[in-house]
Structure formats: structure tokens, C-alpha cells
Amino acid sequence: MSEMGTTTPIEDERTLRISRGLRRRDESALAELHRDHGRAVMNYVLRATGDSATAEDLHQEIFLEVWRRGPQYDPGRAALSTWIMLIARSRTIDHLRKRIPEPRDPTDPVAGAVFEREDPAGAPDAAIEGWRMAALLGRLPEDEAALLRMRFHEELSQTEIAERTGVPLGTVKTRMIRALRRLRTMIEEEDRR
8 A cells, every 4th residue: 555545556456357357257256256345245234134134135136236247347436345335235225125114003112112213224324334434444554543443433532542552642643643644535536436
């Protein structure tokens, strides 16, 4: 990865190799994609649906669609991970919209609580954004990624991070600023695709 957080030539070569493989209908390209992204897709679908059997069915549908649409994948428009997760999001939302809700008694306080929950079709958006951020953090140098995880996932202050890591507070602040700049650059690059 370069100083500004762009992808390395190896990642670009790998993406091009996989996209060429998908265009040629090379099963090894699909297998590589599944190896790299299968678990994340399954976790995403499972969180969105809350049902392992449904998640397994959707997982298969998603990778079948990746295979069918593989020749149209354009690495200049989106990262492979983004493209796959957008397919996963679409198939999951389609499934959630088709669900027929169970009849519920609106006078039952337990059933009433179900109506107050968020729309399940919106849940995939939050999950995909979390997955995207996790993927981007994985592209940062580990010391910077660890600081951002402590700050935003564990909700530690910069002072608490300095105490936990033994790194001077000024260094924590500097590294965090650098990491946030790299992260912003990566997000902007992905959004331009």
C-alpha cells in the first residue's frame, strides 16, 4: 500500500487476474472469490436474515449471481469486495421484502414490540457499511488500524489508548490523524469508481 492508502500493484494485478478469469468463466476465479469473501457474505446474510438455513440459500444464490454476472464486472467501477457485497445486499433485501410477516395481535405487548423495530430491509445497509469499513481498516498499516478500532469500536479516548498501548499521547494523536487521512482517501477512491 502506498503512503496515501491506495491499493498496491499486487492487489490491482490480482483484481485484474480474477476479473479476467470471471470473463473466461474460469471456475478457479470464482473459487478464489469465494475463499476471500465467502465468510463475510455469509456473516452479512446471516445477520440480516437471522436464519441460518435462509442465509445458506441466499449465500448460494449470491455466488451464483457473481458467476453469472462475472463477465460484466468492471474493476474500474468498484472493488471486488464492494461489487460482491452489493450483490449480497440486493439479494438479501429482495428476500426480506418477499417475507410474509406472521400475523400478530396488536394488543399483545410482546407482539407490539416487534412492530417498533427498524425495518429489516434497512438493516443490510448498516451491515454492509460496517463490512466495508472493516475491509478498509484491513488495508491500513496494523498499528494505525488498531488505534482506529480501539477509538471507534471500543470507544476508548485517545488518552485511554495511550495508557493501554504505552504509546505517548502525542504519537497516538499523530498516528490517528494519519490513519483517518488514509481511510478518507481510500473511501474517496472507492466512491469515485
